[in-house]
Amino acid sequence: MPTKEEVFEKIQAALVDALGVDEEDVTPEATLVGDLGAESIDFLDIVFRLEKAFNIKIPRGELFPEDILTDAKYVQDGKVTEEGLSELRKRMPFANLDDFAKNPVVQDFGNLLTVADMCRFVESKVEVTD
Amino acid sequence: MMRFEGKTAIVTGGSRGIGRACVARLAAEGARVAFIYQSNQQAAEALIQELKCAEGQLRAFQADVRDLQRAHEIVDGLFEEWGQIDVLVNSAGIVKDGLMGAMTQDQWRDVIETNLGGTFNYCHAVTQPMMMARRGSIVNLSSTAAEFAARGQANYAASKGGINGLTRSLAKELAPRNVRVNAIAPGMIETDMSQVVRGIAGDQIKKMIPLKRIGQAEEIAAATAFLASDDASYLTGQVLRVDGGLSLGGY
Numbered sequence: 001m002p003t004k005e006e007v008f009e010k011i012q013a014a015l016v017d018a019l020g021v022d023e024e025d026v027t028p029e030a031t032l033v034g035d036l037g038a039e040s041i042d043f044l045d046i047v048f049r050l051e052k053a054f055n056i057k058i059p060r061g062e063l064f065p066e067d068i069l070t071d072a073k074y075v076q077d078g079k080v081t082e083e084g085l086s087e088l089r090k091r092m093p094f095a096n097l098d099d100f101a102k103n104p105v106v107q108d109f110g111n112l113l114t115v116a117d118m119c120r121f122v123e124s125k126v127e128v129t130d
Numbered sequence: 131m132m133r134f135e136g137k138t139a140i141v142t143g144g145s146r147g148i149g150r151a152c153v154a155r156l157a158a159e160g161a162r163v164a165f166i167y168q169s170n171q172q173a174a175e176a177l178i179q180e181l182k183c184a185e186g187q188l189r190a191f192q193a194d195v196r197d198l199q200r201a202h203e204i205v206d207g208l209f210e211e212w213g214q215i216d217v218l219v220n221s222a223g224i225v226k227d228g229l230m231g232a233m234t235q236d237q238w239r240d241v242i243e244t245n246l247g248g249t250f251n252y253c254h255a256v257t258q259p260m261m262m263a264r265r266g267s268i269v270n271l272s273s274t275a276a277e278f279a280a281r282g283q284a285n286y287a288a289s290k291g292g293i294n295g296l297t298r299s300l301a302k303e304l305a306p307r308n309v310r311v312n313a314i315a316p317g318m319i320e321t322d323m324s325q326v327v328r329g330i331a332g333d334q335i336k337k338m339i340p341l342k343r344i345g346q347a348e349e350i351a352a353a354t355a356f357l358a359s360d361d362a363s364y365l366t367g368q369v370l371r372v373d374g375g376l377s378l379g380g381y
């Protein structure tokens with residue numbers, strides 16, 4: 001069973017490999033898109049690496065719900081609808097969507113996910129000790 | 131030339147025709163090759179015999195390319211064994227011509243699911259290993275039929291047009307990961323697939339081809355090997371016509 005520290009370290013390594021960023025830049029507060037420069041294809045790369053590092057299966061779209069954000073049912077005038085927000089909350093219980101919900105511009109979505117969110121995501125998939 | 135020394139390749143539809151010539155070419159240039167065939171075990175075994183590869187250099191898998199799960203099983207197994215997948219050639223394909231008014235839904239589905247669906251399935255399966263390795267080259271067998279019309283080929287032309295679109299989109303997607311995706315559009319090539327058409331209209335077709343002859347599978351394999359190799363390292367998202375000039379038009 002990994003500790004929280006180990007989870008962070010493995011995620012840090014995955015992000016360094018996938019994004020080619022420096023280890024120092026991968027802090028818990030860093031946002032994946034804004035600070036670390038991740039693009040949508042990088043999320044797939046990150047998912048592959050997390051699956052390998054933690055020996056888990058991650059359903060596609062769970063970490064980065066692109067399907068919701070590109071679905072006309074959930075997006076209107078470039079913003080995620082109420083219905084879309086509730087889908088996102090269901091899909092991503094590990095992320096704090098409150099700030100995003102105030103002005104849910106699709107373009108800004110990528111900017112909300114932080115390294116700490118990602119740690120919580122992995123912790124929900126593997127058992128961790130303190 | 132030994133451009134594939136130390137490299138690995140998967141070829142779908144490798145038991146016959148163009149796929150078979152690709153297997154032979156890649157193996158001759160040093161690649162470890164696994165090929166997929168549907169049912170013609172005799173042809174698959176004959177190829178293995180004929181190529182006389184070193185132990186373990188050549189593998190055959192019987193599988194239907196329409197089966198995505200099987201594609202993943204095969205690719206994952208090879209990845210584990212080889213540690214890398216450098217090249218994928220999607221050559222499995224069929225024709226089931228019919229005029230629209232007479233075309234059955236099965237004719238439509240079989241062709242779309244084999245040609246386009248099969249290409250999707252194997253691209254899907256190699257994406258992860260190639261992305262993570264930051265290298266790879268995919269070559270999809272399209273056809274000049276995607277852009278030049280023939281009666282009774284709505285299903286086939288649509289499947290090949292689909293392959294061209296898939297090729298360009300995936301090329302853009304995987305380019306940041308140093309994975310190249312291209313297609314080859316052969317004209318009329320001497321294989322089992324074109325046998326009937328050649329039998330009926332061979333001489334007439336030859337007259338339409340500026341080079342005045344039907345192409346050989348080896349000539350497609352040579353172009354495929356080029357696109358698959360590092361010689362084409364700055365080439366991605368292209369559909370290369372290898373057709374003796376058939377598609378040039380004019381007079």
Ligand SMILES: NC(=O)c1ccc[n+]([C@@H]2O[C@H](COP(=O)([O-])OP(=O)(O)OC[C@H]3O[C@@H](n4cnc5c(N)ncnc54)[C@H](OP(=O)(O)O)[C@@H]3O)[C@@H](O)[C@H]2O)c1
Pocket residue numbers: 142143144145146147148149166167168169170171173193194195196220221222223224244245271272273274315316317318319320321322323324
């Ligand atoms: N020949 C031409 O003039 C020409 C022109 C333009 C484009 N092309 C394209 O080039 C590619 C190769 O054509 P070809 O002339 O080499 O055809 P071919 O001689 O008929 O060989 C077809 C190959 O595909 C395999 N295959 C068919 N359906 C399959 C399935 N569902 N699952 C797995 N394997 C399957 C066959 O396996 P089995 O041996 O087990 O049946 C065989 O190895 C095709 O995509 C074709 O559309 C050909």
